[in-house]
Amino acid sequence: MHRPPPLLLAILVACSRYSPLAAQSPASATPGVPSLDSLDLTTRQSIQLACSSEMTQGPVAYGRCLNKQLDALRKAPGIPSLDGLEMTTRQSIQLACSSEMTQGPVAYGRCLNKQLDALRRAPGIPSLDGLDMTTRQSIQLACSSEMTQGPVPYGRCLNKQLDALRRAPGIPSLDGLDMTTRQSIQLACSTEMTQGPVAYGKCLRSQLRSIGIQR
Helix, strand or coil, X not given: CCCCCHHXXXXXXXXHHXXXXXXXXXXXXXXXXXXXXXXXXXXXXXXXXXXXHHHCCCHHHHHHHHHHHHHHHHCCCCCCCCCCCCHHHHHHHHHHCHHHHCCCHHHHHHHHXXXXXXHHCCCCCCCCCCCCHHHHHHXXXXXXXXXXXXXXXXXXXXXXXXXXXXXXXXXXXXXXXXXXXXXXXXXXXXXXXXXXXXXXXXXXXXXXXXXXXCC
């Protein structure tokens, strides 16, 4: 068997031993993107939203942002569970904290806890289950802005609408009218529909009187 000269063999061994490819670890060259698999869905989504801009700048910038969010999360309580709340209360809290959701789980968790603390000191959201659909929709439309501010302002607005409704006749029925007349009246009162059932009912009765109907 032909053997390479001893000097050439020594050079080959030395080169392989000190080759840059052998000495350099791919993992140490670029930190890359840390895994978020162990996090719950809401926490993961909040971190991803907070780093959405860096996501477009490449894996190094994105990984750096994710690690910053993870480091902050280790020093904070994180995101509280809303599982025990009824759906409307939960949705109102989430809407009130939607901006903080995009800032990461620490900011989002802080906002949720603030909403929960306020809720513990207030009556919360009253039920609208006993109302007919039109009355319920009108109240919800009237309080749509407060819905995005959290369950305490939303509950306060709903209770204000309910109190006003108890002192007023409410919404008259349009059942005996033909479809075109009914639609025309509803369109004429569409603005009042968003102001609550008292304003909406007053507008409907005015329209009905204009065509000779008292209700």
